[in-house]
Amino acid sequence: MIAQHFPALQVVVPLMAAPLCVLLRNARLAWAMALAVSWAMVFVAGSLLARVLQEGVISYALGSWEPPWGIEYRIDPLNAFVLVLVSLVGALVISYSRESVDHEVRREQHYLFYAAYLLCLAGLLGIAITGDAFNVFVFLEISSLSTYVLIALGRDRRALTASYQYLIMGTIGATFIVIGVGLLYLMTGTLNMHDLSQRLPAVEHTRPVLAALAFLTVGISLKLALFPLHLWLPNAYAFAPSMVTAFLAATATKVAVYLLLRFFFTVFGAPLVLGEMPLPEILLALSLAAMFAMSIVATFQDDVKRMLAYSSVAQIGYITLGVSTGTAAGLTGTVVHLFNHGITKGALFLLLGCMAMGMKRVTLQHMRGIGRIMPVTTFGVVIGGLGLIGVPLTAGFVSKWYLVLGALERGWWWVAVLILASSLLAVVYVWRIVEAAYFKPPGEQVARLREAPLSMLVPAWAMIAATVYFGVDTRFTAGVAARVAELLLGGFR
């Protein structure tokens, strides 16, 4: 019976656990609670995905108020897939977090830290699961506000300014989204996404609807850090606590991408967005700019967290590139890369967190010769780095393969060439890490380090192992993604 209510529990459980954490006022108990809730959410998300793949779309009327009047949670393969990604990454990151948070956050703030994490998790899961356009905004703000808090808890004082900057940009993005949703409501009288998709075709070419599309596109692009709206991201990732960076890099921008797909393909529909509006061209230009400009910037960074943050913006370029092709293969690439890049980047940031246990900032200078001192951690970073480049047998290869296929199918052979060329830039920055870690003599500071504790290595390596596993066995990732792409395009082109 309780399985009937899994859609609601997916959001309500972490949402309720957060204030309980605050009431507990104890670091260990709060952590244990966050851990239990996170793993429970993996189970819930997993069973929802299994049910959706078997039985089709699940519609859940929250509080038994029938849609379209009440809030509907509508789960199809796309958001079930995103729910699995978010909850799985959340569970692994929280399993890892105890030692890392002990080290990086002041002890008396721990229970608040875990409460903020649970709120962020609830918000992200909420964005993914809801079928109500205004509800999206509410969950977006729940996750964003808790994210600002989590970032501001970083050790460096620049974490504060990074958080402030993100707050300003994030709020502008969220407000643009509300304006877009408002305009849609004015024109159709509904907020339910499914209902919107039925009613929009009648008013599709009116100016408010097109303005809504523009506001939503820009607002969501701010949240997903599409070049050149990514300015908040590098500092936020570089100065947040390690565990927070890993969690955000793997989930927050990915959920925003999901939102973009949802509005583009479910609400407005592919014919309007990709057929009539010049959006594919704009997205293509910005994606290519992100892939090249941000990869080049990444190669010049000395702070490794910052380097990978710029690399994240570049990788988001690949994700949006898949959307711009408007082909089934390209969209499959987008959805697969959501997952693959999420786990790859999450794993890398977790491993950097292991290194951050012994040094104040993980810079190339500080990590000289670390390959000999922390062999397990460093080797993980190398495999993750190969995943970023897209070497065969890693997950990154699978997604780039589909993106290249998508570009070729569209007849954009030069885009396919550019995808390969930009991967070479990733080789440069990954090589800089390898060079510093293995080919330089260990400095004094590094010599004092020890290998990270198992409680951190196991979750981080589980994610690294996943990047290799999903690079070889693509039945789950590419299989679901192909179904999703089919569903989103719905016969377009």
Next chain:
Amino acid sequence: MTFIAQFNYWVAMALLAIGLYIVIARGNLVKKLVGLAIFQTSVYLLYISAGKIIGGTAPIIAQGLAVYSNPLPHVLILTAIVVGVATLALGLALVVRIKEAYGTIEEDDIHSQDEER
């Protein structure tokens, strides 16, 4: 005539632009937040204007009342106001912490302090 008919929307868009301009143009972190608040407020006006009918009452079933304002935008905006207050509070809390850490709330000074390190 259309200008008068759409007066509320013009004001909303003007506030939107003014708020955004303040956020971009001002270097003082508190003033930026003021701009952000104005920016968000413009959206409240946009929603409420659409829900209001001149001469309409609250949606209560009673004799002699026939024209109602749409309550839904009002409810949505109540939520948005709560979100706006939370954002402003968190933003100001961050500014307090920044002032403690840097001794200033001017963006240029903060940047130059970060450059020096």
